Amino acid sequence: MSISSFKQFDRSERWQPNRSLNKWIQRSIVAIFGLFALISILTTFGIVMTLLVDAIPFFEEVPLADFLTDTEWTPLFTRKEYGIFVLISATFLTSVIAIAVALPLGLLSAICLSEYAPRSLRRWLKPALEILAGVPTVVYGYFALLFVTPVLRSFIPGMQPFNSLSAGIVMGIAILPMVASLSEDAIYAVPSSLRQGAYALGSTKREVILGVVIPSALSGIVASFILSISRAVGETMIVTIAAGQSPNLTLNPLVPVATMTAYIVQVSLGDAPAGSLAFKTIYAVGLTLFLITLVLNVFSFWFVRRFQQKYE
Amino acid sequence: MNTNTLENSVTEVIFQLEKVSVYYGSFEAVRKVYMDIPKNKITAFIGPSGCGKSTLLRCFNRLNDLIPGARVEGKITYHDKNLYSKDMEAVEVRRRIGMVFQKPNPFPKSIYDNIAFGARVNGYRGDMNELVEQSLRQAALWDEVKDKLRENGLSLSGGQQQRLCIARAIAIEPEVLLMDEPCSALDPISTLKIEELIQQLKQNYTIVLVTHNMQQATRASDMAAFFNVVTSEEGKRSGYLVEYNETIKLFNDPQEESTKEYVSGRFG
Numbered sequence: 001m002s003i004s005s006f007k008q009f010d011r012s013e014r015w016q017p018n019r020s021l022n023k024w025i026q027r028s029i030v031a032i033f034g035l036f037a038l039i040s041i042l043t044t045f046g047i048v049m050t051l052l053v054d055a056i057p058f059f060e061e062v063p064l065a066d067f068l069t070d071t072e073w074t075p076l077f078t079r080k081e082y083g084i085f086v087l088i089s090a091t092f093l094t095s096v097i098a099i100a101v102a103l104p105l106g107l108l109s110a111i112c113l114s115e116y117a118p119r120s121l122r123r124w125l126k127p128a129l130e131i132l133a134g135v136p137t138v139v140y141g142y143f144a145l146l147f148v149t150p151v152l153r154s155f156i157p158g159m160q161p162f163n164s165l166s167a168g169i170v171m172g173i174a175i176l177p178m179v180a181s182l183s184e185d186a187i188y189a190v191p192s193s194l195r196q197g198a199y200a201l202g203s204t205k206r207e208v209i210l211g212v213v214i215p216s217a218l219s220g221i222v223a224s225f226i227l228s229i230s231r232a233v234g235e236t237m238i239v240t241i242a243a244g245q246s247p248n249l250t251l252n253p254l255v256p257v258a259t260m261t262a263y264i265v266q267v268s269l270g271d272a273p274a275g276s277l278a279f280k281t282i283y284a285v286g287l288t289l290f291l292i293t294l295v296l297n298v299f300s301f302w303f304v305r306r307f308q309q310k311y312e
Numbered sequence: 313m314n315t316n317t318l319e320n321s322v323t324e325v326i327f328q329l330e331k332v333s334v335y336y337g338s339f340e341a342v343r344k345v346y347m348d349i350p351k352n353k354i355t356a357f358i359g360p361s362g363c364g365k366s367t368l369l370r371c372f373n374r375l376n377d378l379i380p381g382a383r384v385e386g387k388i389t390y391h392d393k394n395l396y397s398k399d400m401e402a403v404e405v406r407r408r409i410g411m412v413f414q415k416p417n418p419f420p421k422s423i424y425d426n427i428a429f430g431a432r433v434n435g436y437r438g439d440m441n442e443l444v445e446q447s448l449r450q451a452a453l454w455d456e457v458k459d460k461l462r463e464n465g466l467s468l469s470g471g472q473q474q475r476l477c478i479a480r481a482i483a484i485e486p487e488v489l490l491m492d493e494p495c496s497a498l499d500p501i502s503t504l505k506i507e508e509l510i511q512q513l514k515q516n517y518t519i520v521l522v523t524h525n526m527q528q529a530t531r532a533s534d535m536a537a538f539f540n541v542v543t544s545e546e547g548k549r550s551g552y553l554v555e556y557n558e559t560i561k562l563f564n565d566p567q568e569e570s571t572k573e574y575v576s577g578r579f580g
Contacts, residue, residue: 119380193417197477200373201430201484202407211429216420 051290054283061277067284073247073258075278076267082281084288086249090164090257091289094239095232097168097253098175102232103225105172106179110221113180114187115209126184133177141241144170149242162244162256171238175228182227186220187213219307226300230293236261260289323350326488326518327372332386334367334376341367343552344386347537354510354519356529356559359539359574364551365522366414366492368539371395372520373409373490374402407434410481411490415497416473418465418480423448423457426465426476430484443483451479452509471502478509488518495528507532526575529559536562538571 059067062082070083109129113122148166153159190213198212214221244256245266258266264282272278327349334342342364349355357365367376374395376382388395395405418426427444436443444461448454453475457468465476474494481489491510495503510519510532523529529536537556541549555562555571566572 191417193413193415194419196375196378197413197417197419197480198429199378200375200406200411200413201433201480202403203430203433204403207433211433212419 048290051283051287054280055287058277058280058284062284071249073249073263075281076272080277082284083249084260084285086247087258087260087263087285088288089249089251090239090243090247091233091259091261093251093253093257094164094168094171094235094243094259095229097165098171098232098235099225099229101169101172102176102179102228106176106224106228107183107221109176109180110183110187111209111214114184115205115213129177129180132173133181135174137174137235137237138241140170140174141167141238144238144242156254159254160244160256162242162246163254164239164243164257165253167239167241167243168253170242171232171235174235174238175231178231179224179228182224183217183221186217186224189220190216219304222307223300223304226296226303230296230300233296234261234289234293236265240265260285264289323353325349326351326391327520328387328389328392330387330389332368332371332384332388334364334371335381335383335385336379337381339548340550343542343550345553347553347556349518349520350535351518352514352516353534354514354521354532355535355537356533357520357522357537357539358524358526358529359551359554360541361524362549362551363539363541365537365539367551369490369492369520369522372488373406373411375406375411377402407484408486409488409490410484410486412474412477412481412492412494414493416470416477418468418473418476420464420466422462423465423468423476424461426480427483430480434484436484447479447483448476450482450513451475452505452512453479469502471498471505474498474502474506475509478506478513482513482517486517488520489513491519491521493522493524495523495525503528526563526577530563533559535559538562538566538568538574540570540574 067082067084069085070081071086072081072083073086074081113126113129117125144166145162148170149159149161149163152166153161156165159165194212194216195208198208203211239259240262243259243262245258245262246256247258247263248255250257264285267279267282272281325348327347329345329347329349332342332345333340345368357369359365370376371384371388372390372395376384384396390405390409394400419429421429424444427447428440431440431443445454445458448457453472456472457463457476465473468476474497478489478494494510495506498506507528510521513519521529521533523532535556536559538554539551540554541551543549555566555568557567562571563575566575
């Protein structure tokens with residue numbers, strides 16, 4: 001059909017869309033949004049470059065093998081050792097304690113909120129939980145140092161004023177809303193047709209939740225776990241304030257330790273002159289931290305893609 | 313209301329409805345239904361959208377209990393026992409009265425576990441592999457899936473998913489199967505397969521089938537109930553039972569004018 005045959009139906013002068021203007025607007029919108037997307041990509045790229053530019057000279061002076069195998073971390077002392085696992089052990093310890101608190105409590109709160117709480121209770125319970133997420137971490141830090149530690153010390157003999165146990169517990173409370181809120185979203189997204197299907201087979205409420213709802217929401221729940229773990233690994237203020245700044249290769253939760261983040265804070269605040277090898281350590285530590293959280297996030301991304309259920 | 317009860321019938325009555333009304337909050341969705349559902353027959357509920365046929369169906373296995381504010385008035389008996397009495401457990405009711413839904417809703421589990429789920433929660437003590445095979449055979453799905461029982465149920469086509477849901481429902485050996493427009497989301501070939509399946513299942517189960525497809529009702533059912541809708545002054549729509557009879561009679565010799573108009577396709 002040729003254009004001229006269209007013309008016959010073109011009865012009116014009233015229909016004159018401005019196609020070229022529309023096209024121009026469309027193009028500029030794509031350009032503007034593309035620019036914004038580019039800014040965040042460039043920022044990430046810039047951070048990685050900054051870390052690499054200063055971490056590379058560090059590794060020219062300190063062999064990677066030493067960095068990975070030494071059992072002491074003393075860059076600020078005269079006898080210098082650079083064993084990153086000292087800091088990793090502290091980060092690992094505080095994160096594990098935090099996760100041990102946050103995952104079970106967060107998942108149980110999510111199940112309670114989405115499946116058991118009556119609508120009236122849920123209306124104030126969920127905002128109350130989310131307030132926890134709004135408390136500044138520095139407040140959590142002092143809460144751990146000045147409240148939780150003294151309470152724990154009253155019945156745990158030998159507990160030091162700075163320790164990973166209270167820092168970990170409080171960090172767990174701080175990331176609990178994230179676990180609960182993301183898991184609840186995942187549970188809420190399970191179609192009600194699946195619940196009805198399970199009820200119609202003569203299941204009790206518990207069987208519906210444990211047998212169908214939780215397994216169906218599993219990819220989202222695990223993603224929330226992994227994101228919370230990377231939050232815990234990167235958490236800075238609470239551990240800096242409450243866990244201390246003494247690099248210690250230990251898994252004892254009662255003694256002071258220095259996590260990777262706490263060490264970076266300590267050096268950035270001026271303990272080492274800028275440009276010195278001691279100062280460059282923070283880039284090496286930062287790079288390690290970045291790699292750990294990157295691996296966790298990539299794993300989470302892969303897991304969600306692999307196990308996500310598509311309901312139409 | 314004499315037309316709505318099976319007075320002279322020899323068949324055993326399995327459900328008896330006496331003045332059954334269903335409310336969502338203060339809204340009356342279904343109004344004062346009287347009817348008897350015969351055992352080992354296929355009873356079809358037909359009628360326009362919003363006439364409450366699905367709502368009424370969900371009373372038989374107490375699925376409306378899950379909806380906050382839903383309430384059933386009147387009396388529904390199942391084998392002469394009141395379904396809504398205090399000592400009747402909804403979980404036990406649903407174990408005996410299975411349901412197939414409008415949209416296929418397999419669990420995001422393997423085909424095998426989809427069937428085994430109901431058996432496990434109901435404490436099945438027999439051979440699980442045998443039960444899975446037998447249920448899939450009864451649902452005419454075995455040959456298509458026997459080599460991929462470990463694959464996710466959601467990987468099947470829509471028609472296969474619906475047959476999986478039927479297999480899942482009959483795996484717990486219910487007495488009644490409630491089917492809520494089981495073919496409305498399927499293509500004509502899958503629909504035909506499900507209809508053939510329904511005919512076979514009739515030998516062992518009492519089936520109550522909601523459909524808005526009148527050909528399906530004539531092809532598949534022994535008894536048919538026509539529901540219609542009344543709109544109140546405030547614009548709320550309530551369903552009520554117009555006429556209930558043997559399918560042949562209801563379609564060929566309807567007693568009510570609105571039934572006649574509906575089955576001849578003049579509205580709906």
